[in-house]
Amino acid sequence: MAKLPAPDDRAAILRDAQRLKMTRSAHAYVRGSTARFYEWLQEAGGKVPQGPQVWICGDCHSGNLGPISSARGQVAVQIRDLDQTVIGNPAHDLIRLGLSLATAARGSNLPGVTTALMVEHMVEGYEAGLDGETLAPDEETTPKQVRRVLKQALRRRWKDLARERIEDARPTIPLGKRFWPLSEAERAGLKGLAGEEGLRKLVTGLQHRPDDSPVEFLDGAYWMKGCSSLGRLRYAVLVGVEAEGGGLETVLIDVKEATPAAAPSAPGAKMPADNARRVVAGARALSPFLGRRMLAGKLLRRSVVIRELTPQDLKLDIERLSREEAVRAAHYLALVVGRAHARQMDASTKAAWRAELARNRSATLDAPFWLWSAIVELIQSHEAAYLNHCRRYALQAA
Known part of the structure; x- marks a missing residue:
C-alpha cells in the first residue's frame, strides 16, 4: 500500500x-x-x-x-x-x-x-x-x-452508504485513496466534537433514536472529497448511538470547514457573521430536509458544518x-x-x-x-x- x-x-x-x-x-x-x-x-x-x-x-x-x-x-x-x-x-x-x-x-x-x-x-x-x-x-x-x-x-440502507463512502460496513474507516490519517490534534478535536451535547441532539433527533442515547466516537479520518472545496478541512467521523430496538447503531458524520462565500450578498443583508452559522441558516431556508440535519460548530478554532450522512443523500x-x-x-x-x-x-x-x-x-x-x-x-x-x-x-x- x-x-x-x-x-x-x-x-x-x-x-x-x-x-x-x-x-x-x-x-x-x-x-x-x-x-x-x-x-x-x-x-x-x-x-x-x-x-x-x-x-x-x-x-x-x-x-x-x-x-x-x-x-x-x-x-x-x-x-x-x-x-x-x-x-x-x-x-x-x-x-x-x-x-x-x-x-x-x-x-x-x-x-x-x-x-x-x-x-x-x-x-x-x-x-x-x-x-x-x-x-x-x-x-x-x-x-x-x-x-x-x-x-x-x-x-438504500446503511450498508450501501458504508460501501460507497468507506468501502466497509464495519465501524472503522479504512485509510486509503480518499481517507487519510489524522493528526493527534485533529483526532482529539473530533473526539471532543462527538462528545458535545449539540452533536448528540443532532444524531438522536434522526431516525427515531432514543432522545437520551449517548454518542460514542468510533473512528475518524481526513476526507478528500469535492472539487471547489478541496483544501478545506473535511473529515469523516464514525460514531455509535443506541438504536431504538437496542444495540449499537453506526452513524457517519460529515464535518466540513465553512469559509467565506464567493457569492455576493445583497446590500444590507443581515446574515450570521460566522460562516458555519450562515451555511446552516441558508440550508434551513432553502432545503429544510437538509437544514434540519445540520449543525454549526468549532473544530481547531475553525468554523465547521456538521451533518449526518444518510443512505438516501445522493447526487x-x-x-x-x-x-x-x-x-x-x-x-x-x-x-x-x-x-x-x-x-x-x-x-x-x-x-x-x-x-x-x-x-x-x-x-x-x-x-x-x-x-x-x-x-x-x-x-x-x-x-x-x-x-x-x-x-x-x-x-x-x-
Missing part, C-alpha cells in the same frame, strides 16, 4: 487533485470555478436584474441538487450543497443553473437549438416552482435520471443527456430551485419577481433576454478559461 499523506503534506496533493478534476470536462470546470463565475457577474455590471432579497444557493449547478432525506426518513429532491449560500439575488442561481445545464448539453453533443429550448423550459420550471407546483416523480415530467436516483435512494448525474431528457432536466431542476426561493417570499414579492422575469422576452425566445445573454457570455468565458486551465495542467505535467 502506498504511503498515505501526512497532515502537513495534504495541501499540495489537494491542489493537484482539484486541478486534475477540473480538466475532465467543461462541465467539471464550471462546477469547480464558482469564483470565476462571480468575477464575470461583477464585470457584467447592470445586465442582471436585482431580484428580491432571499437566501440563494450561490453555487446552483446541477450537481448540487439531488435526493435528500428528512429527519423522519422522507425523501425529496432539494439543493444539497449550501457552502456558498447568502442572502442575495435569486437571478444568480438561475444563471448558474443555466450555465451548468448548457455545458452539460454541449458535453452531450446536443445542438444549440436544444440549449435554447433548455433555457426556455428552465424559466417555465422556475416559474412553476414560484407558483407552488409539486415535485411528484411522474414519468411524463420527471427526467429518467431523477426517477432512477429517487428509486435508488428509497431502497444527480446529468453528464450525458438526450434532447428530450435535457429539456426535462432543465424544467425539473429549475422547479426545485423555484420552490426553494418561493418558500421565502410572500404573495406580493412573488408577483413582482414573476413580473420582472416576464420582462425583456422576445417573440422568438420565451425566456428573459438577460438570462440568455448571460448564459451565452458565460459559456464563452468559461470555455476559454477551461482550455487555458487544461493547457497549463498539461504543461505542468510534462
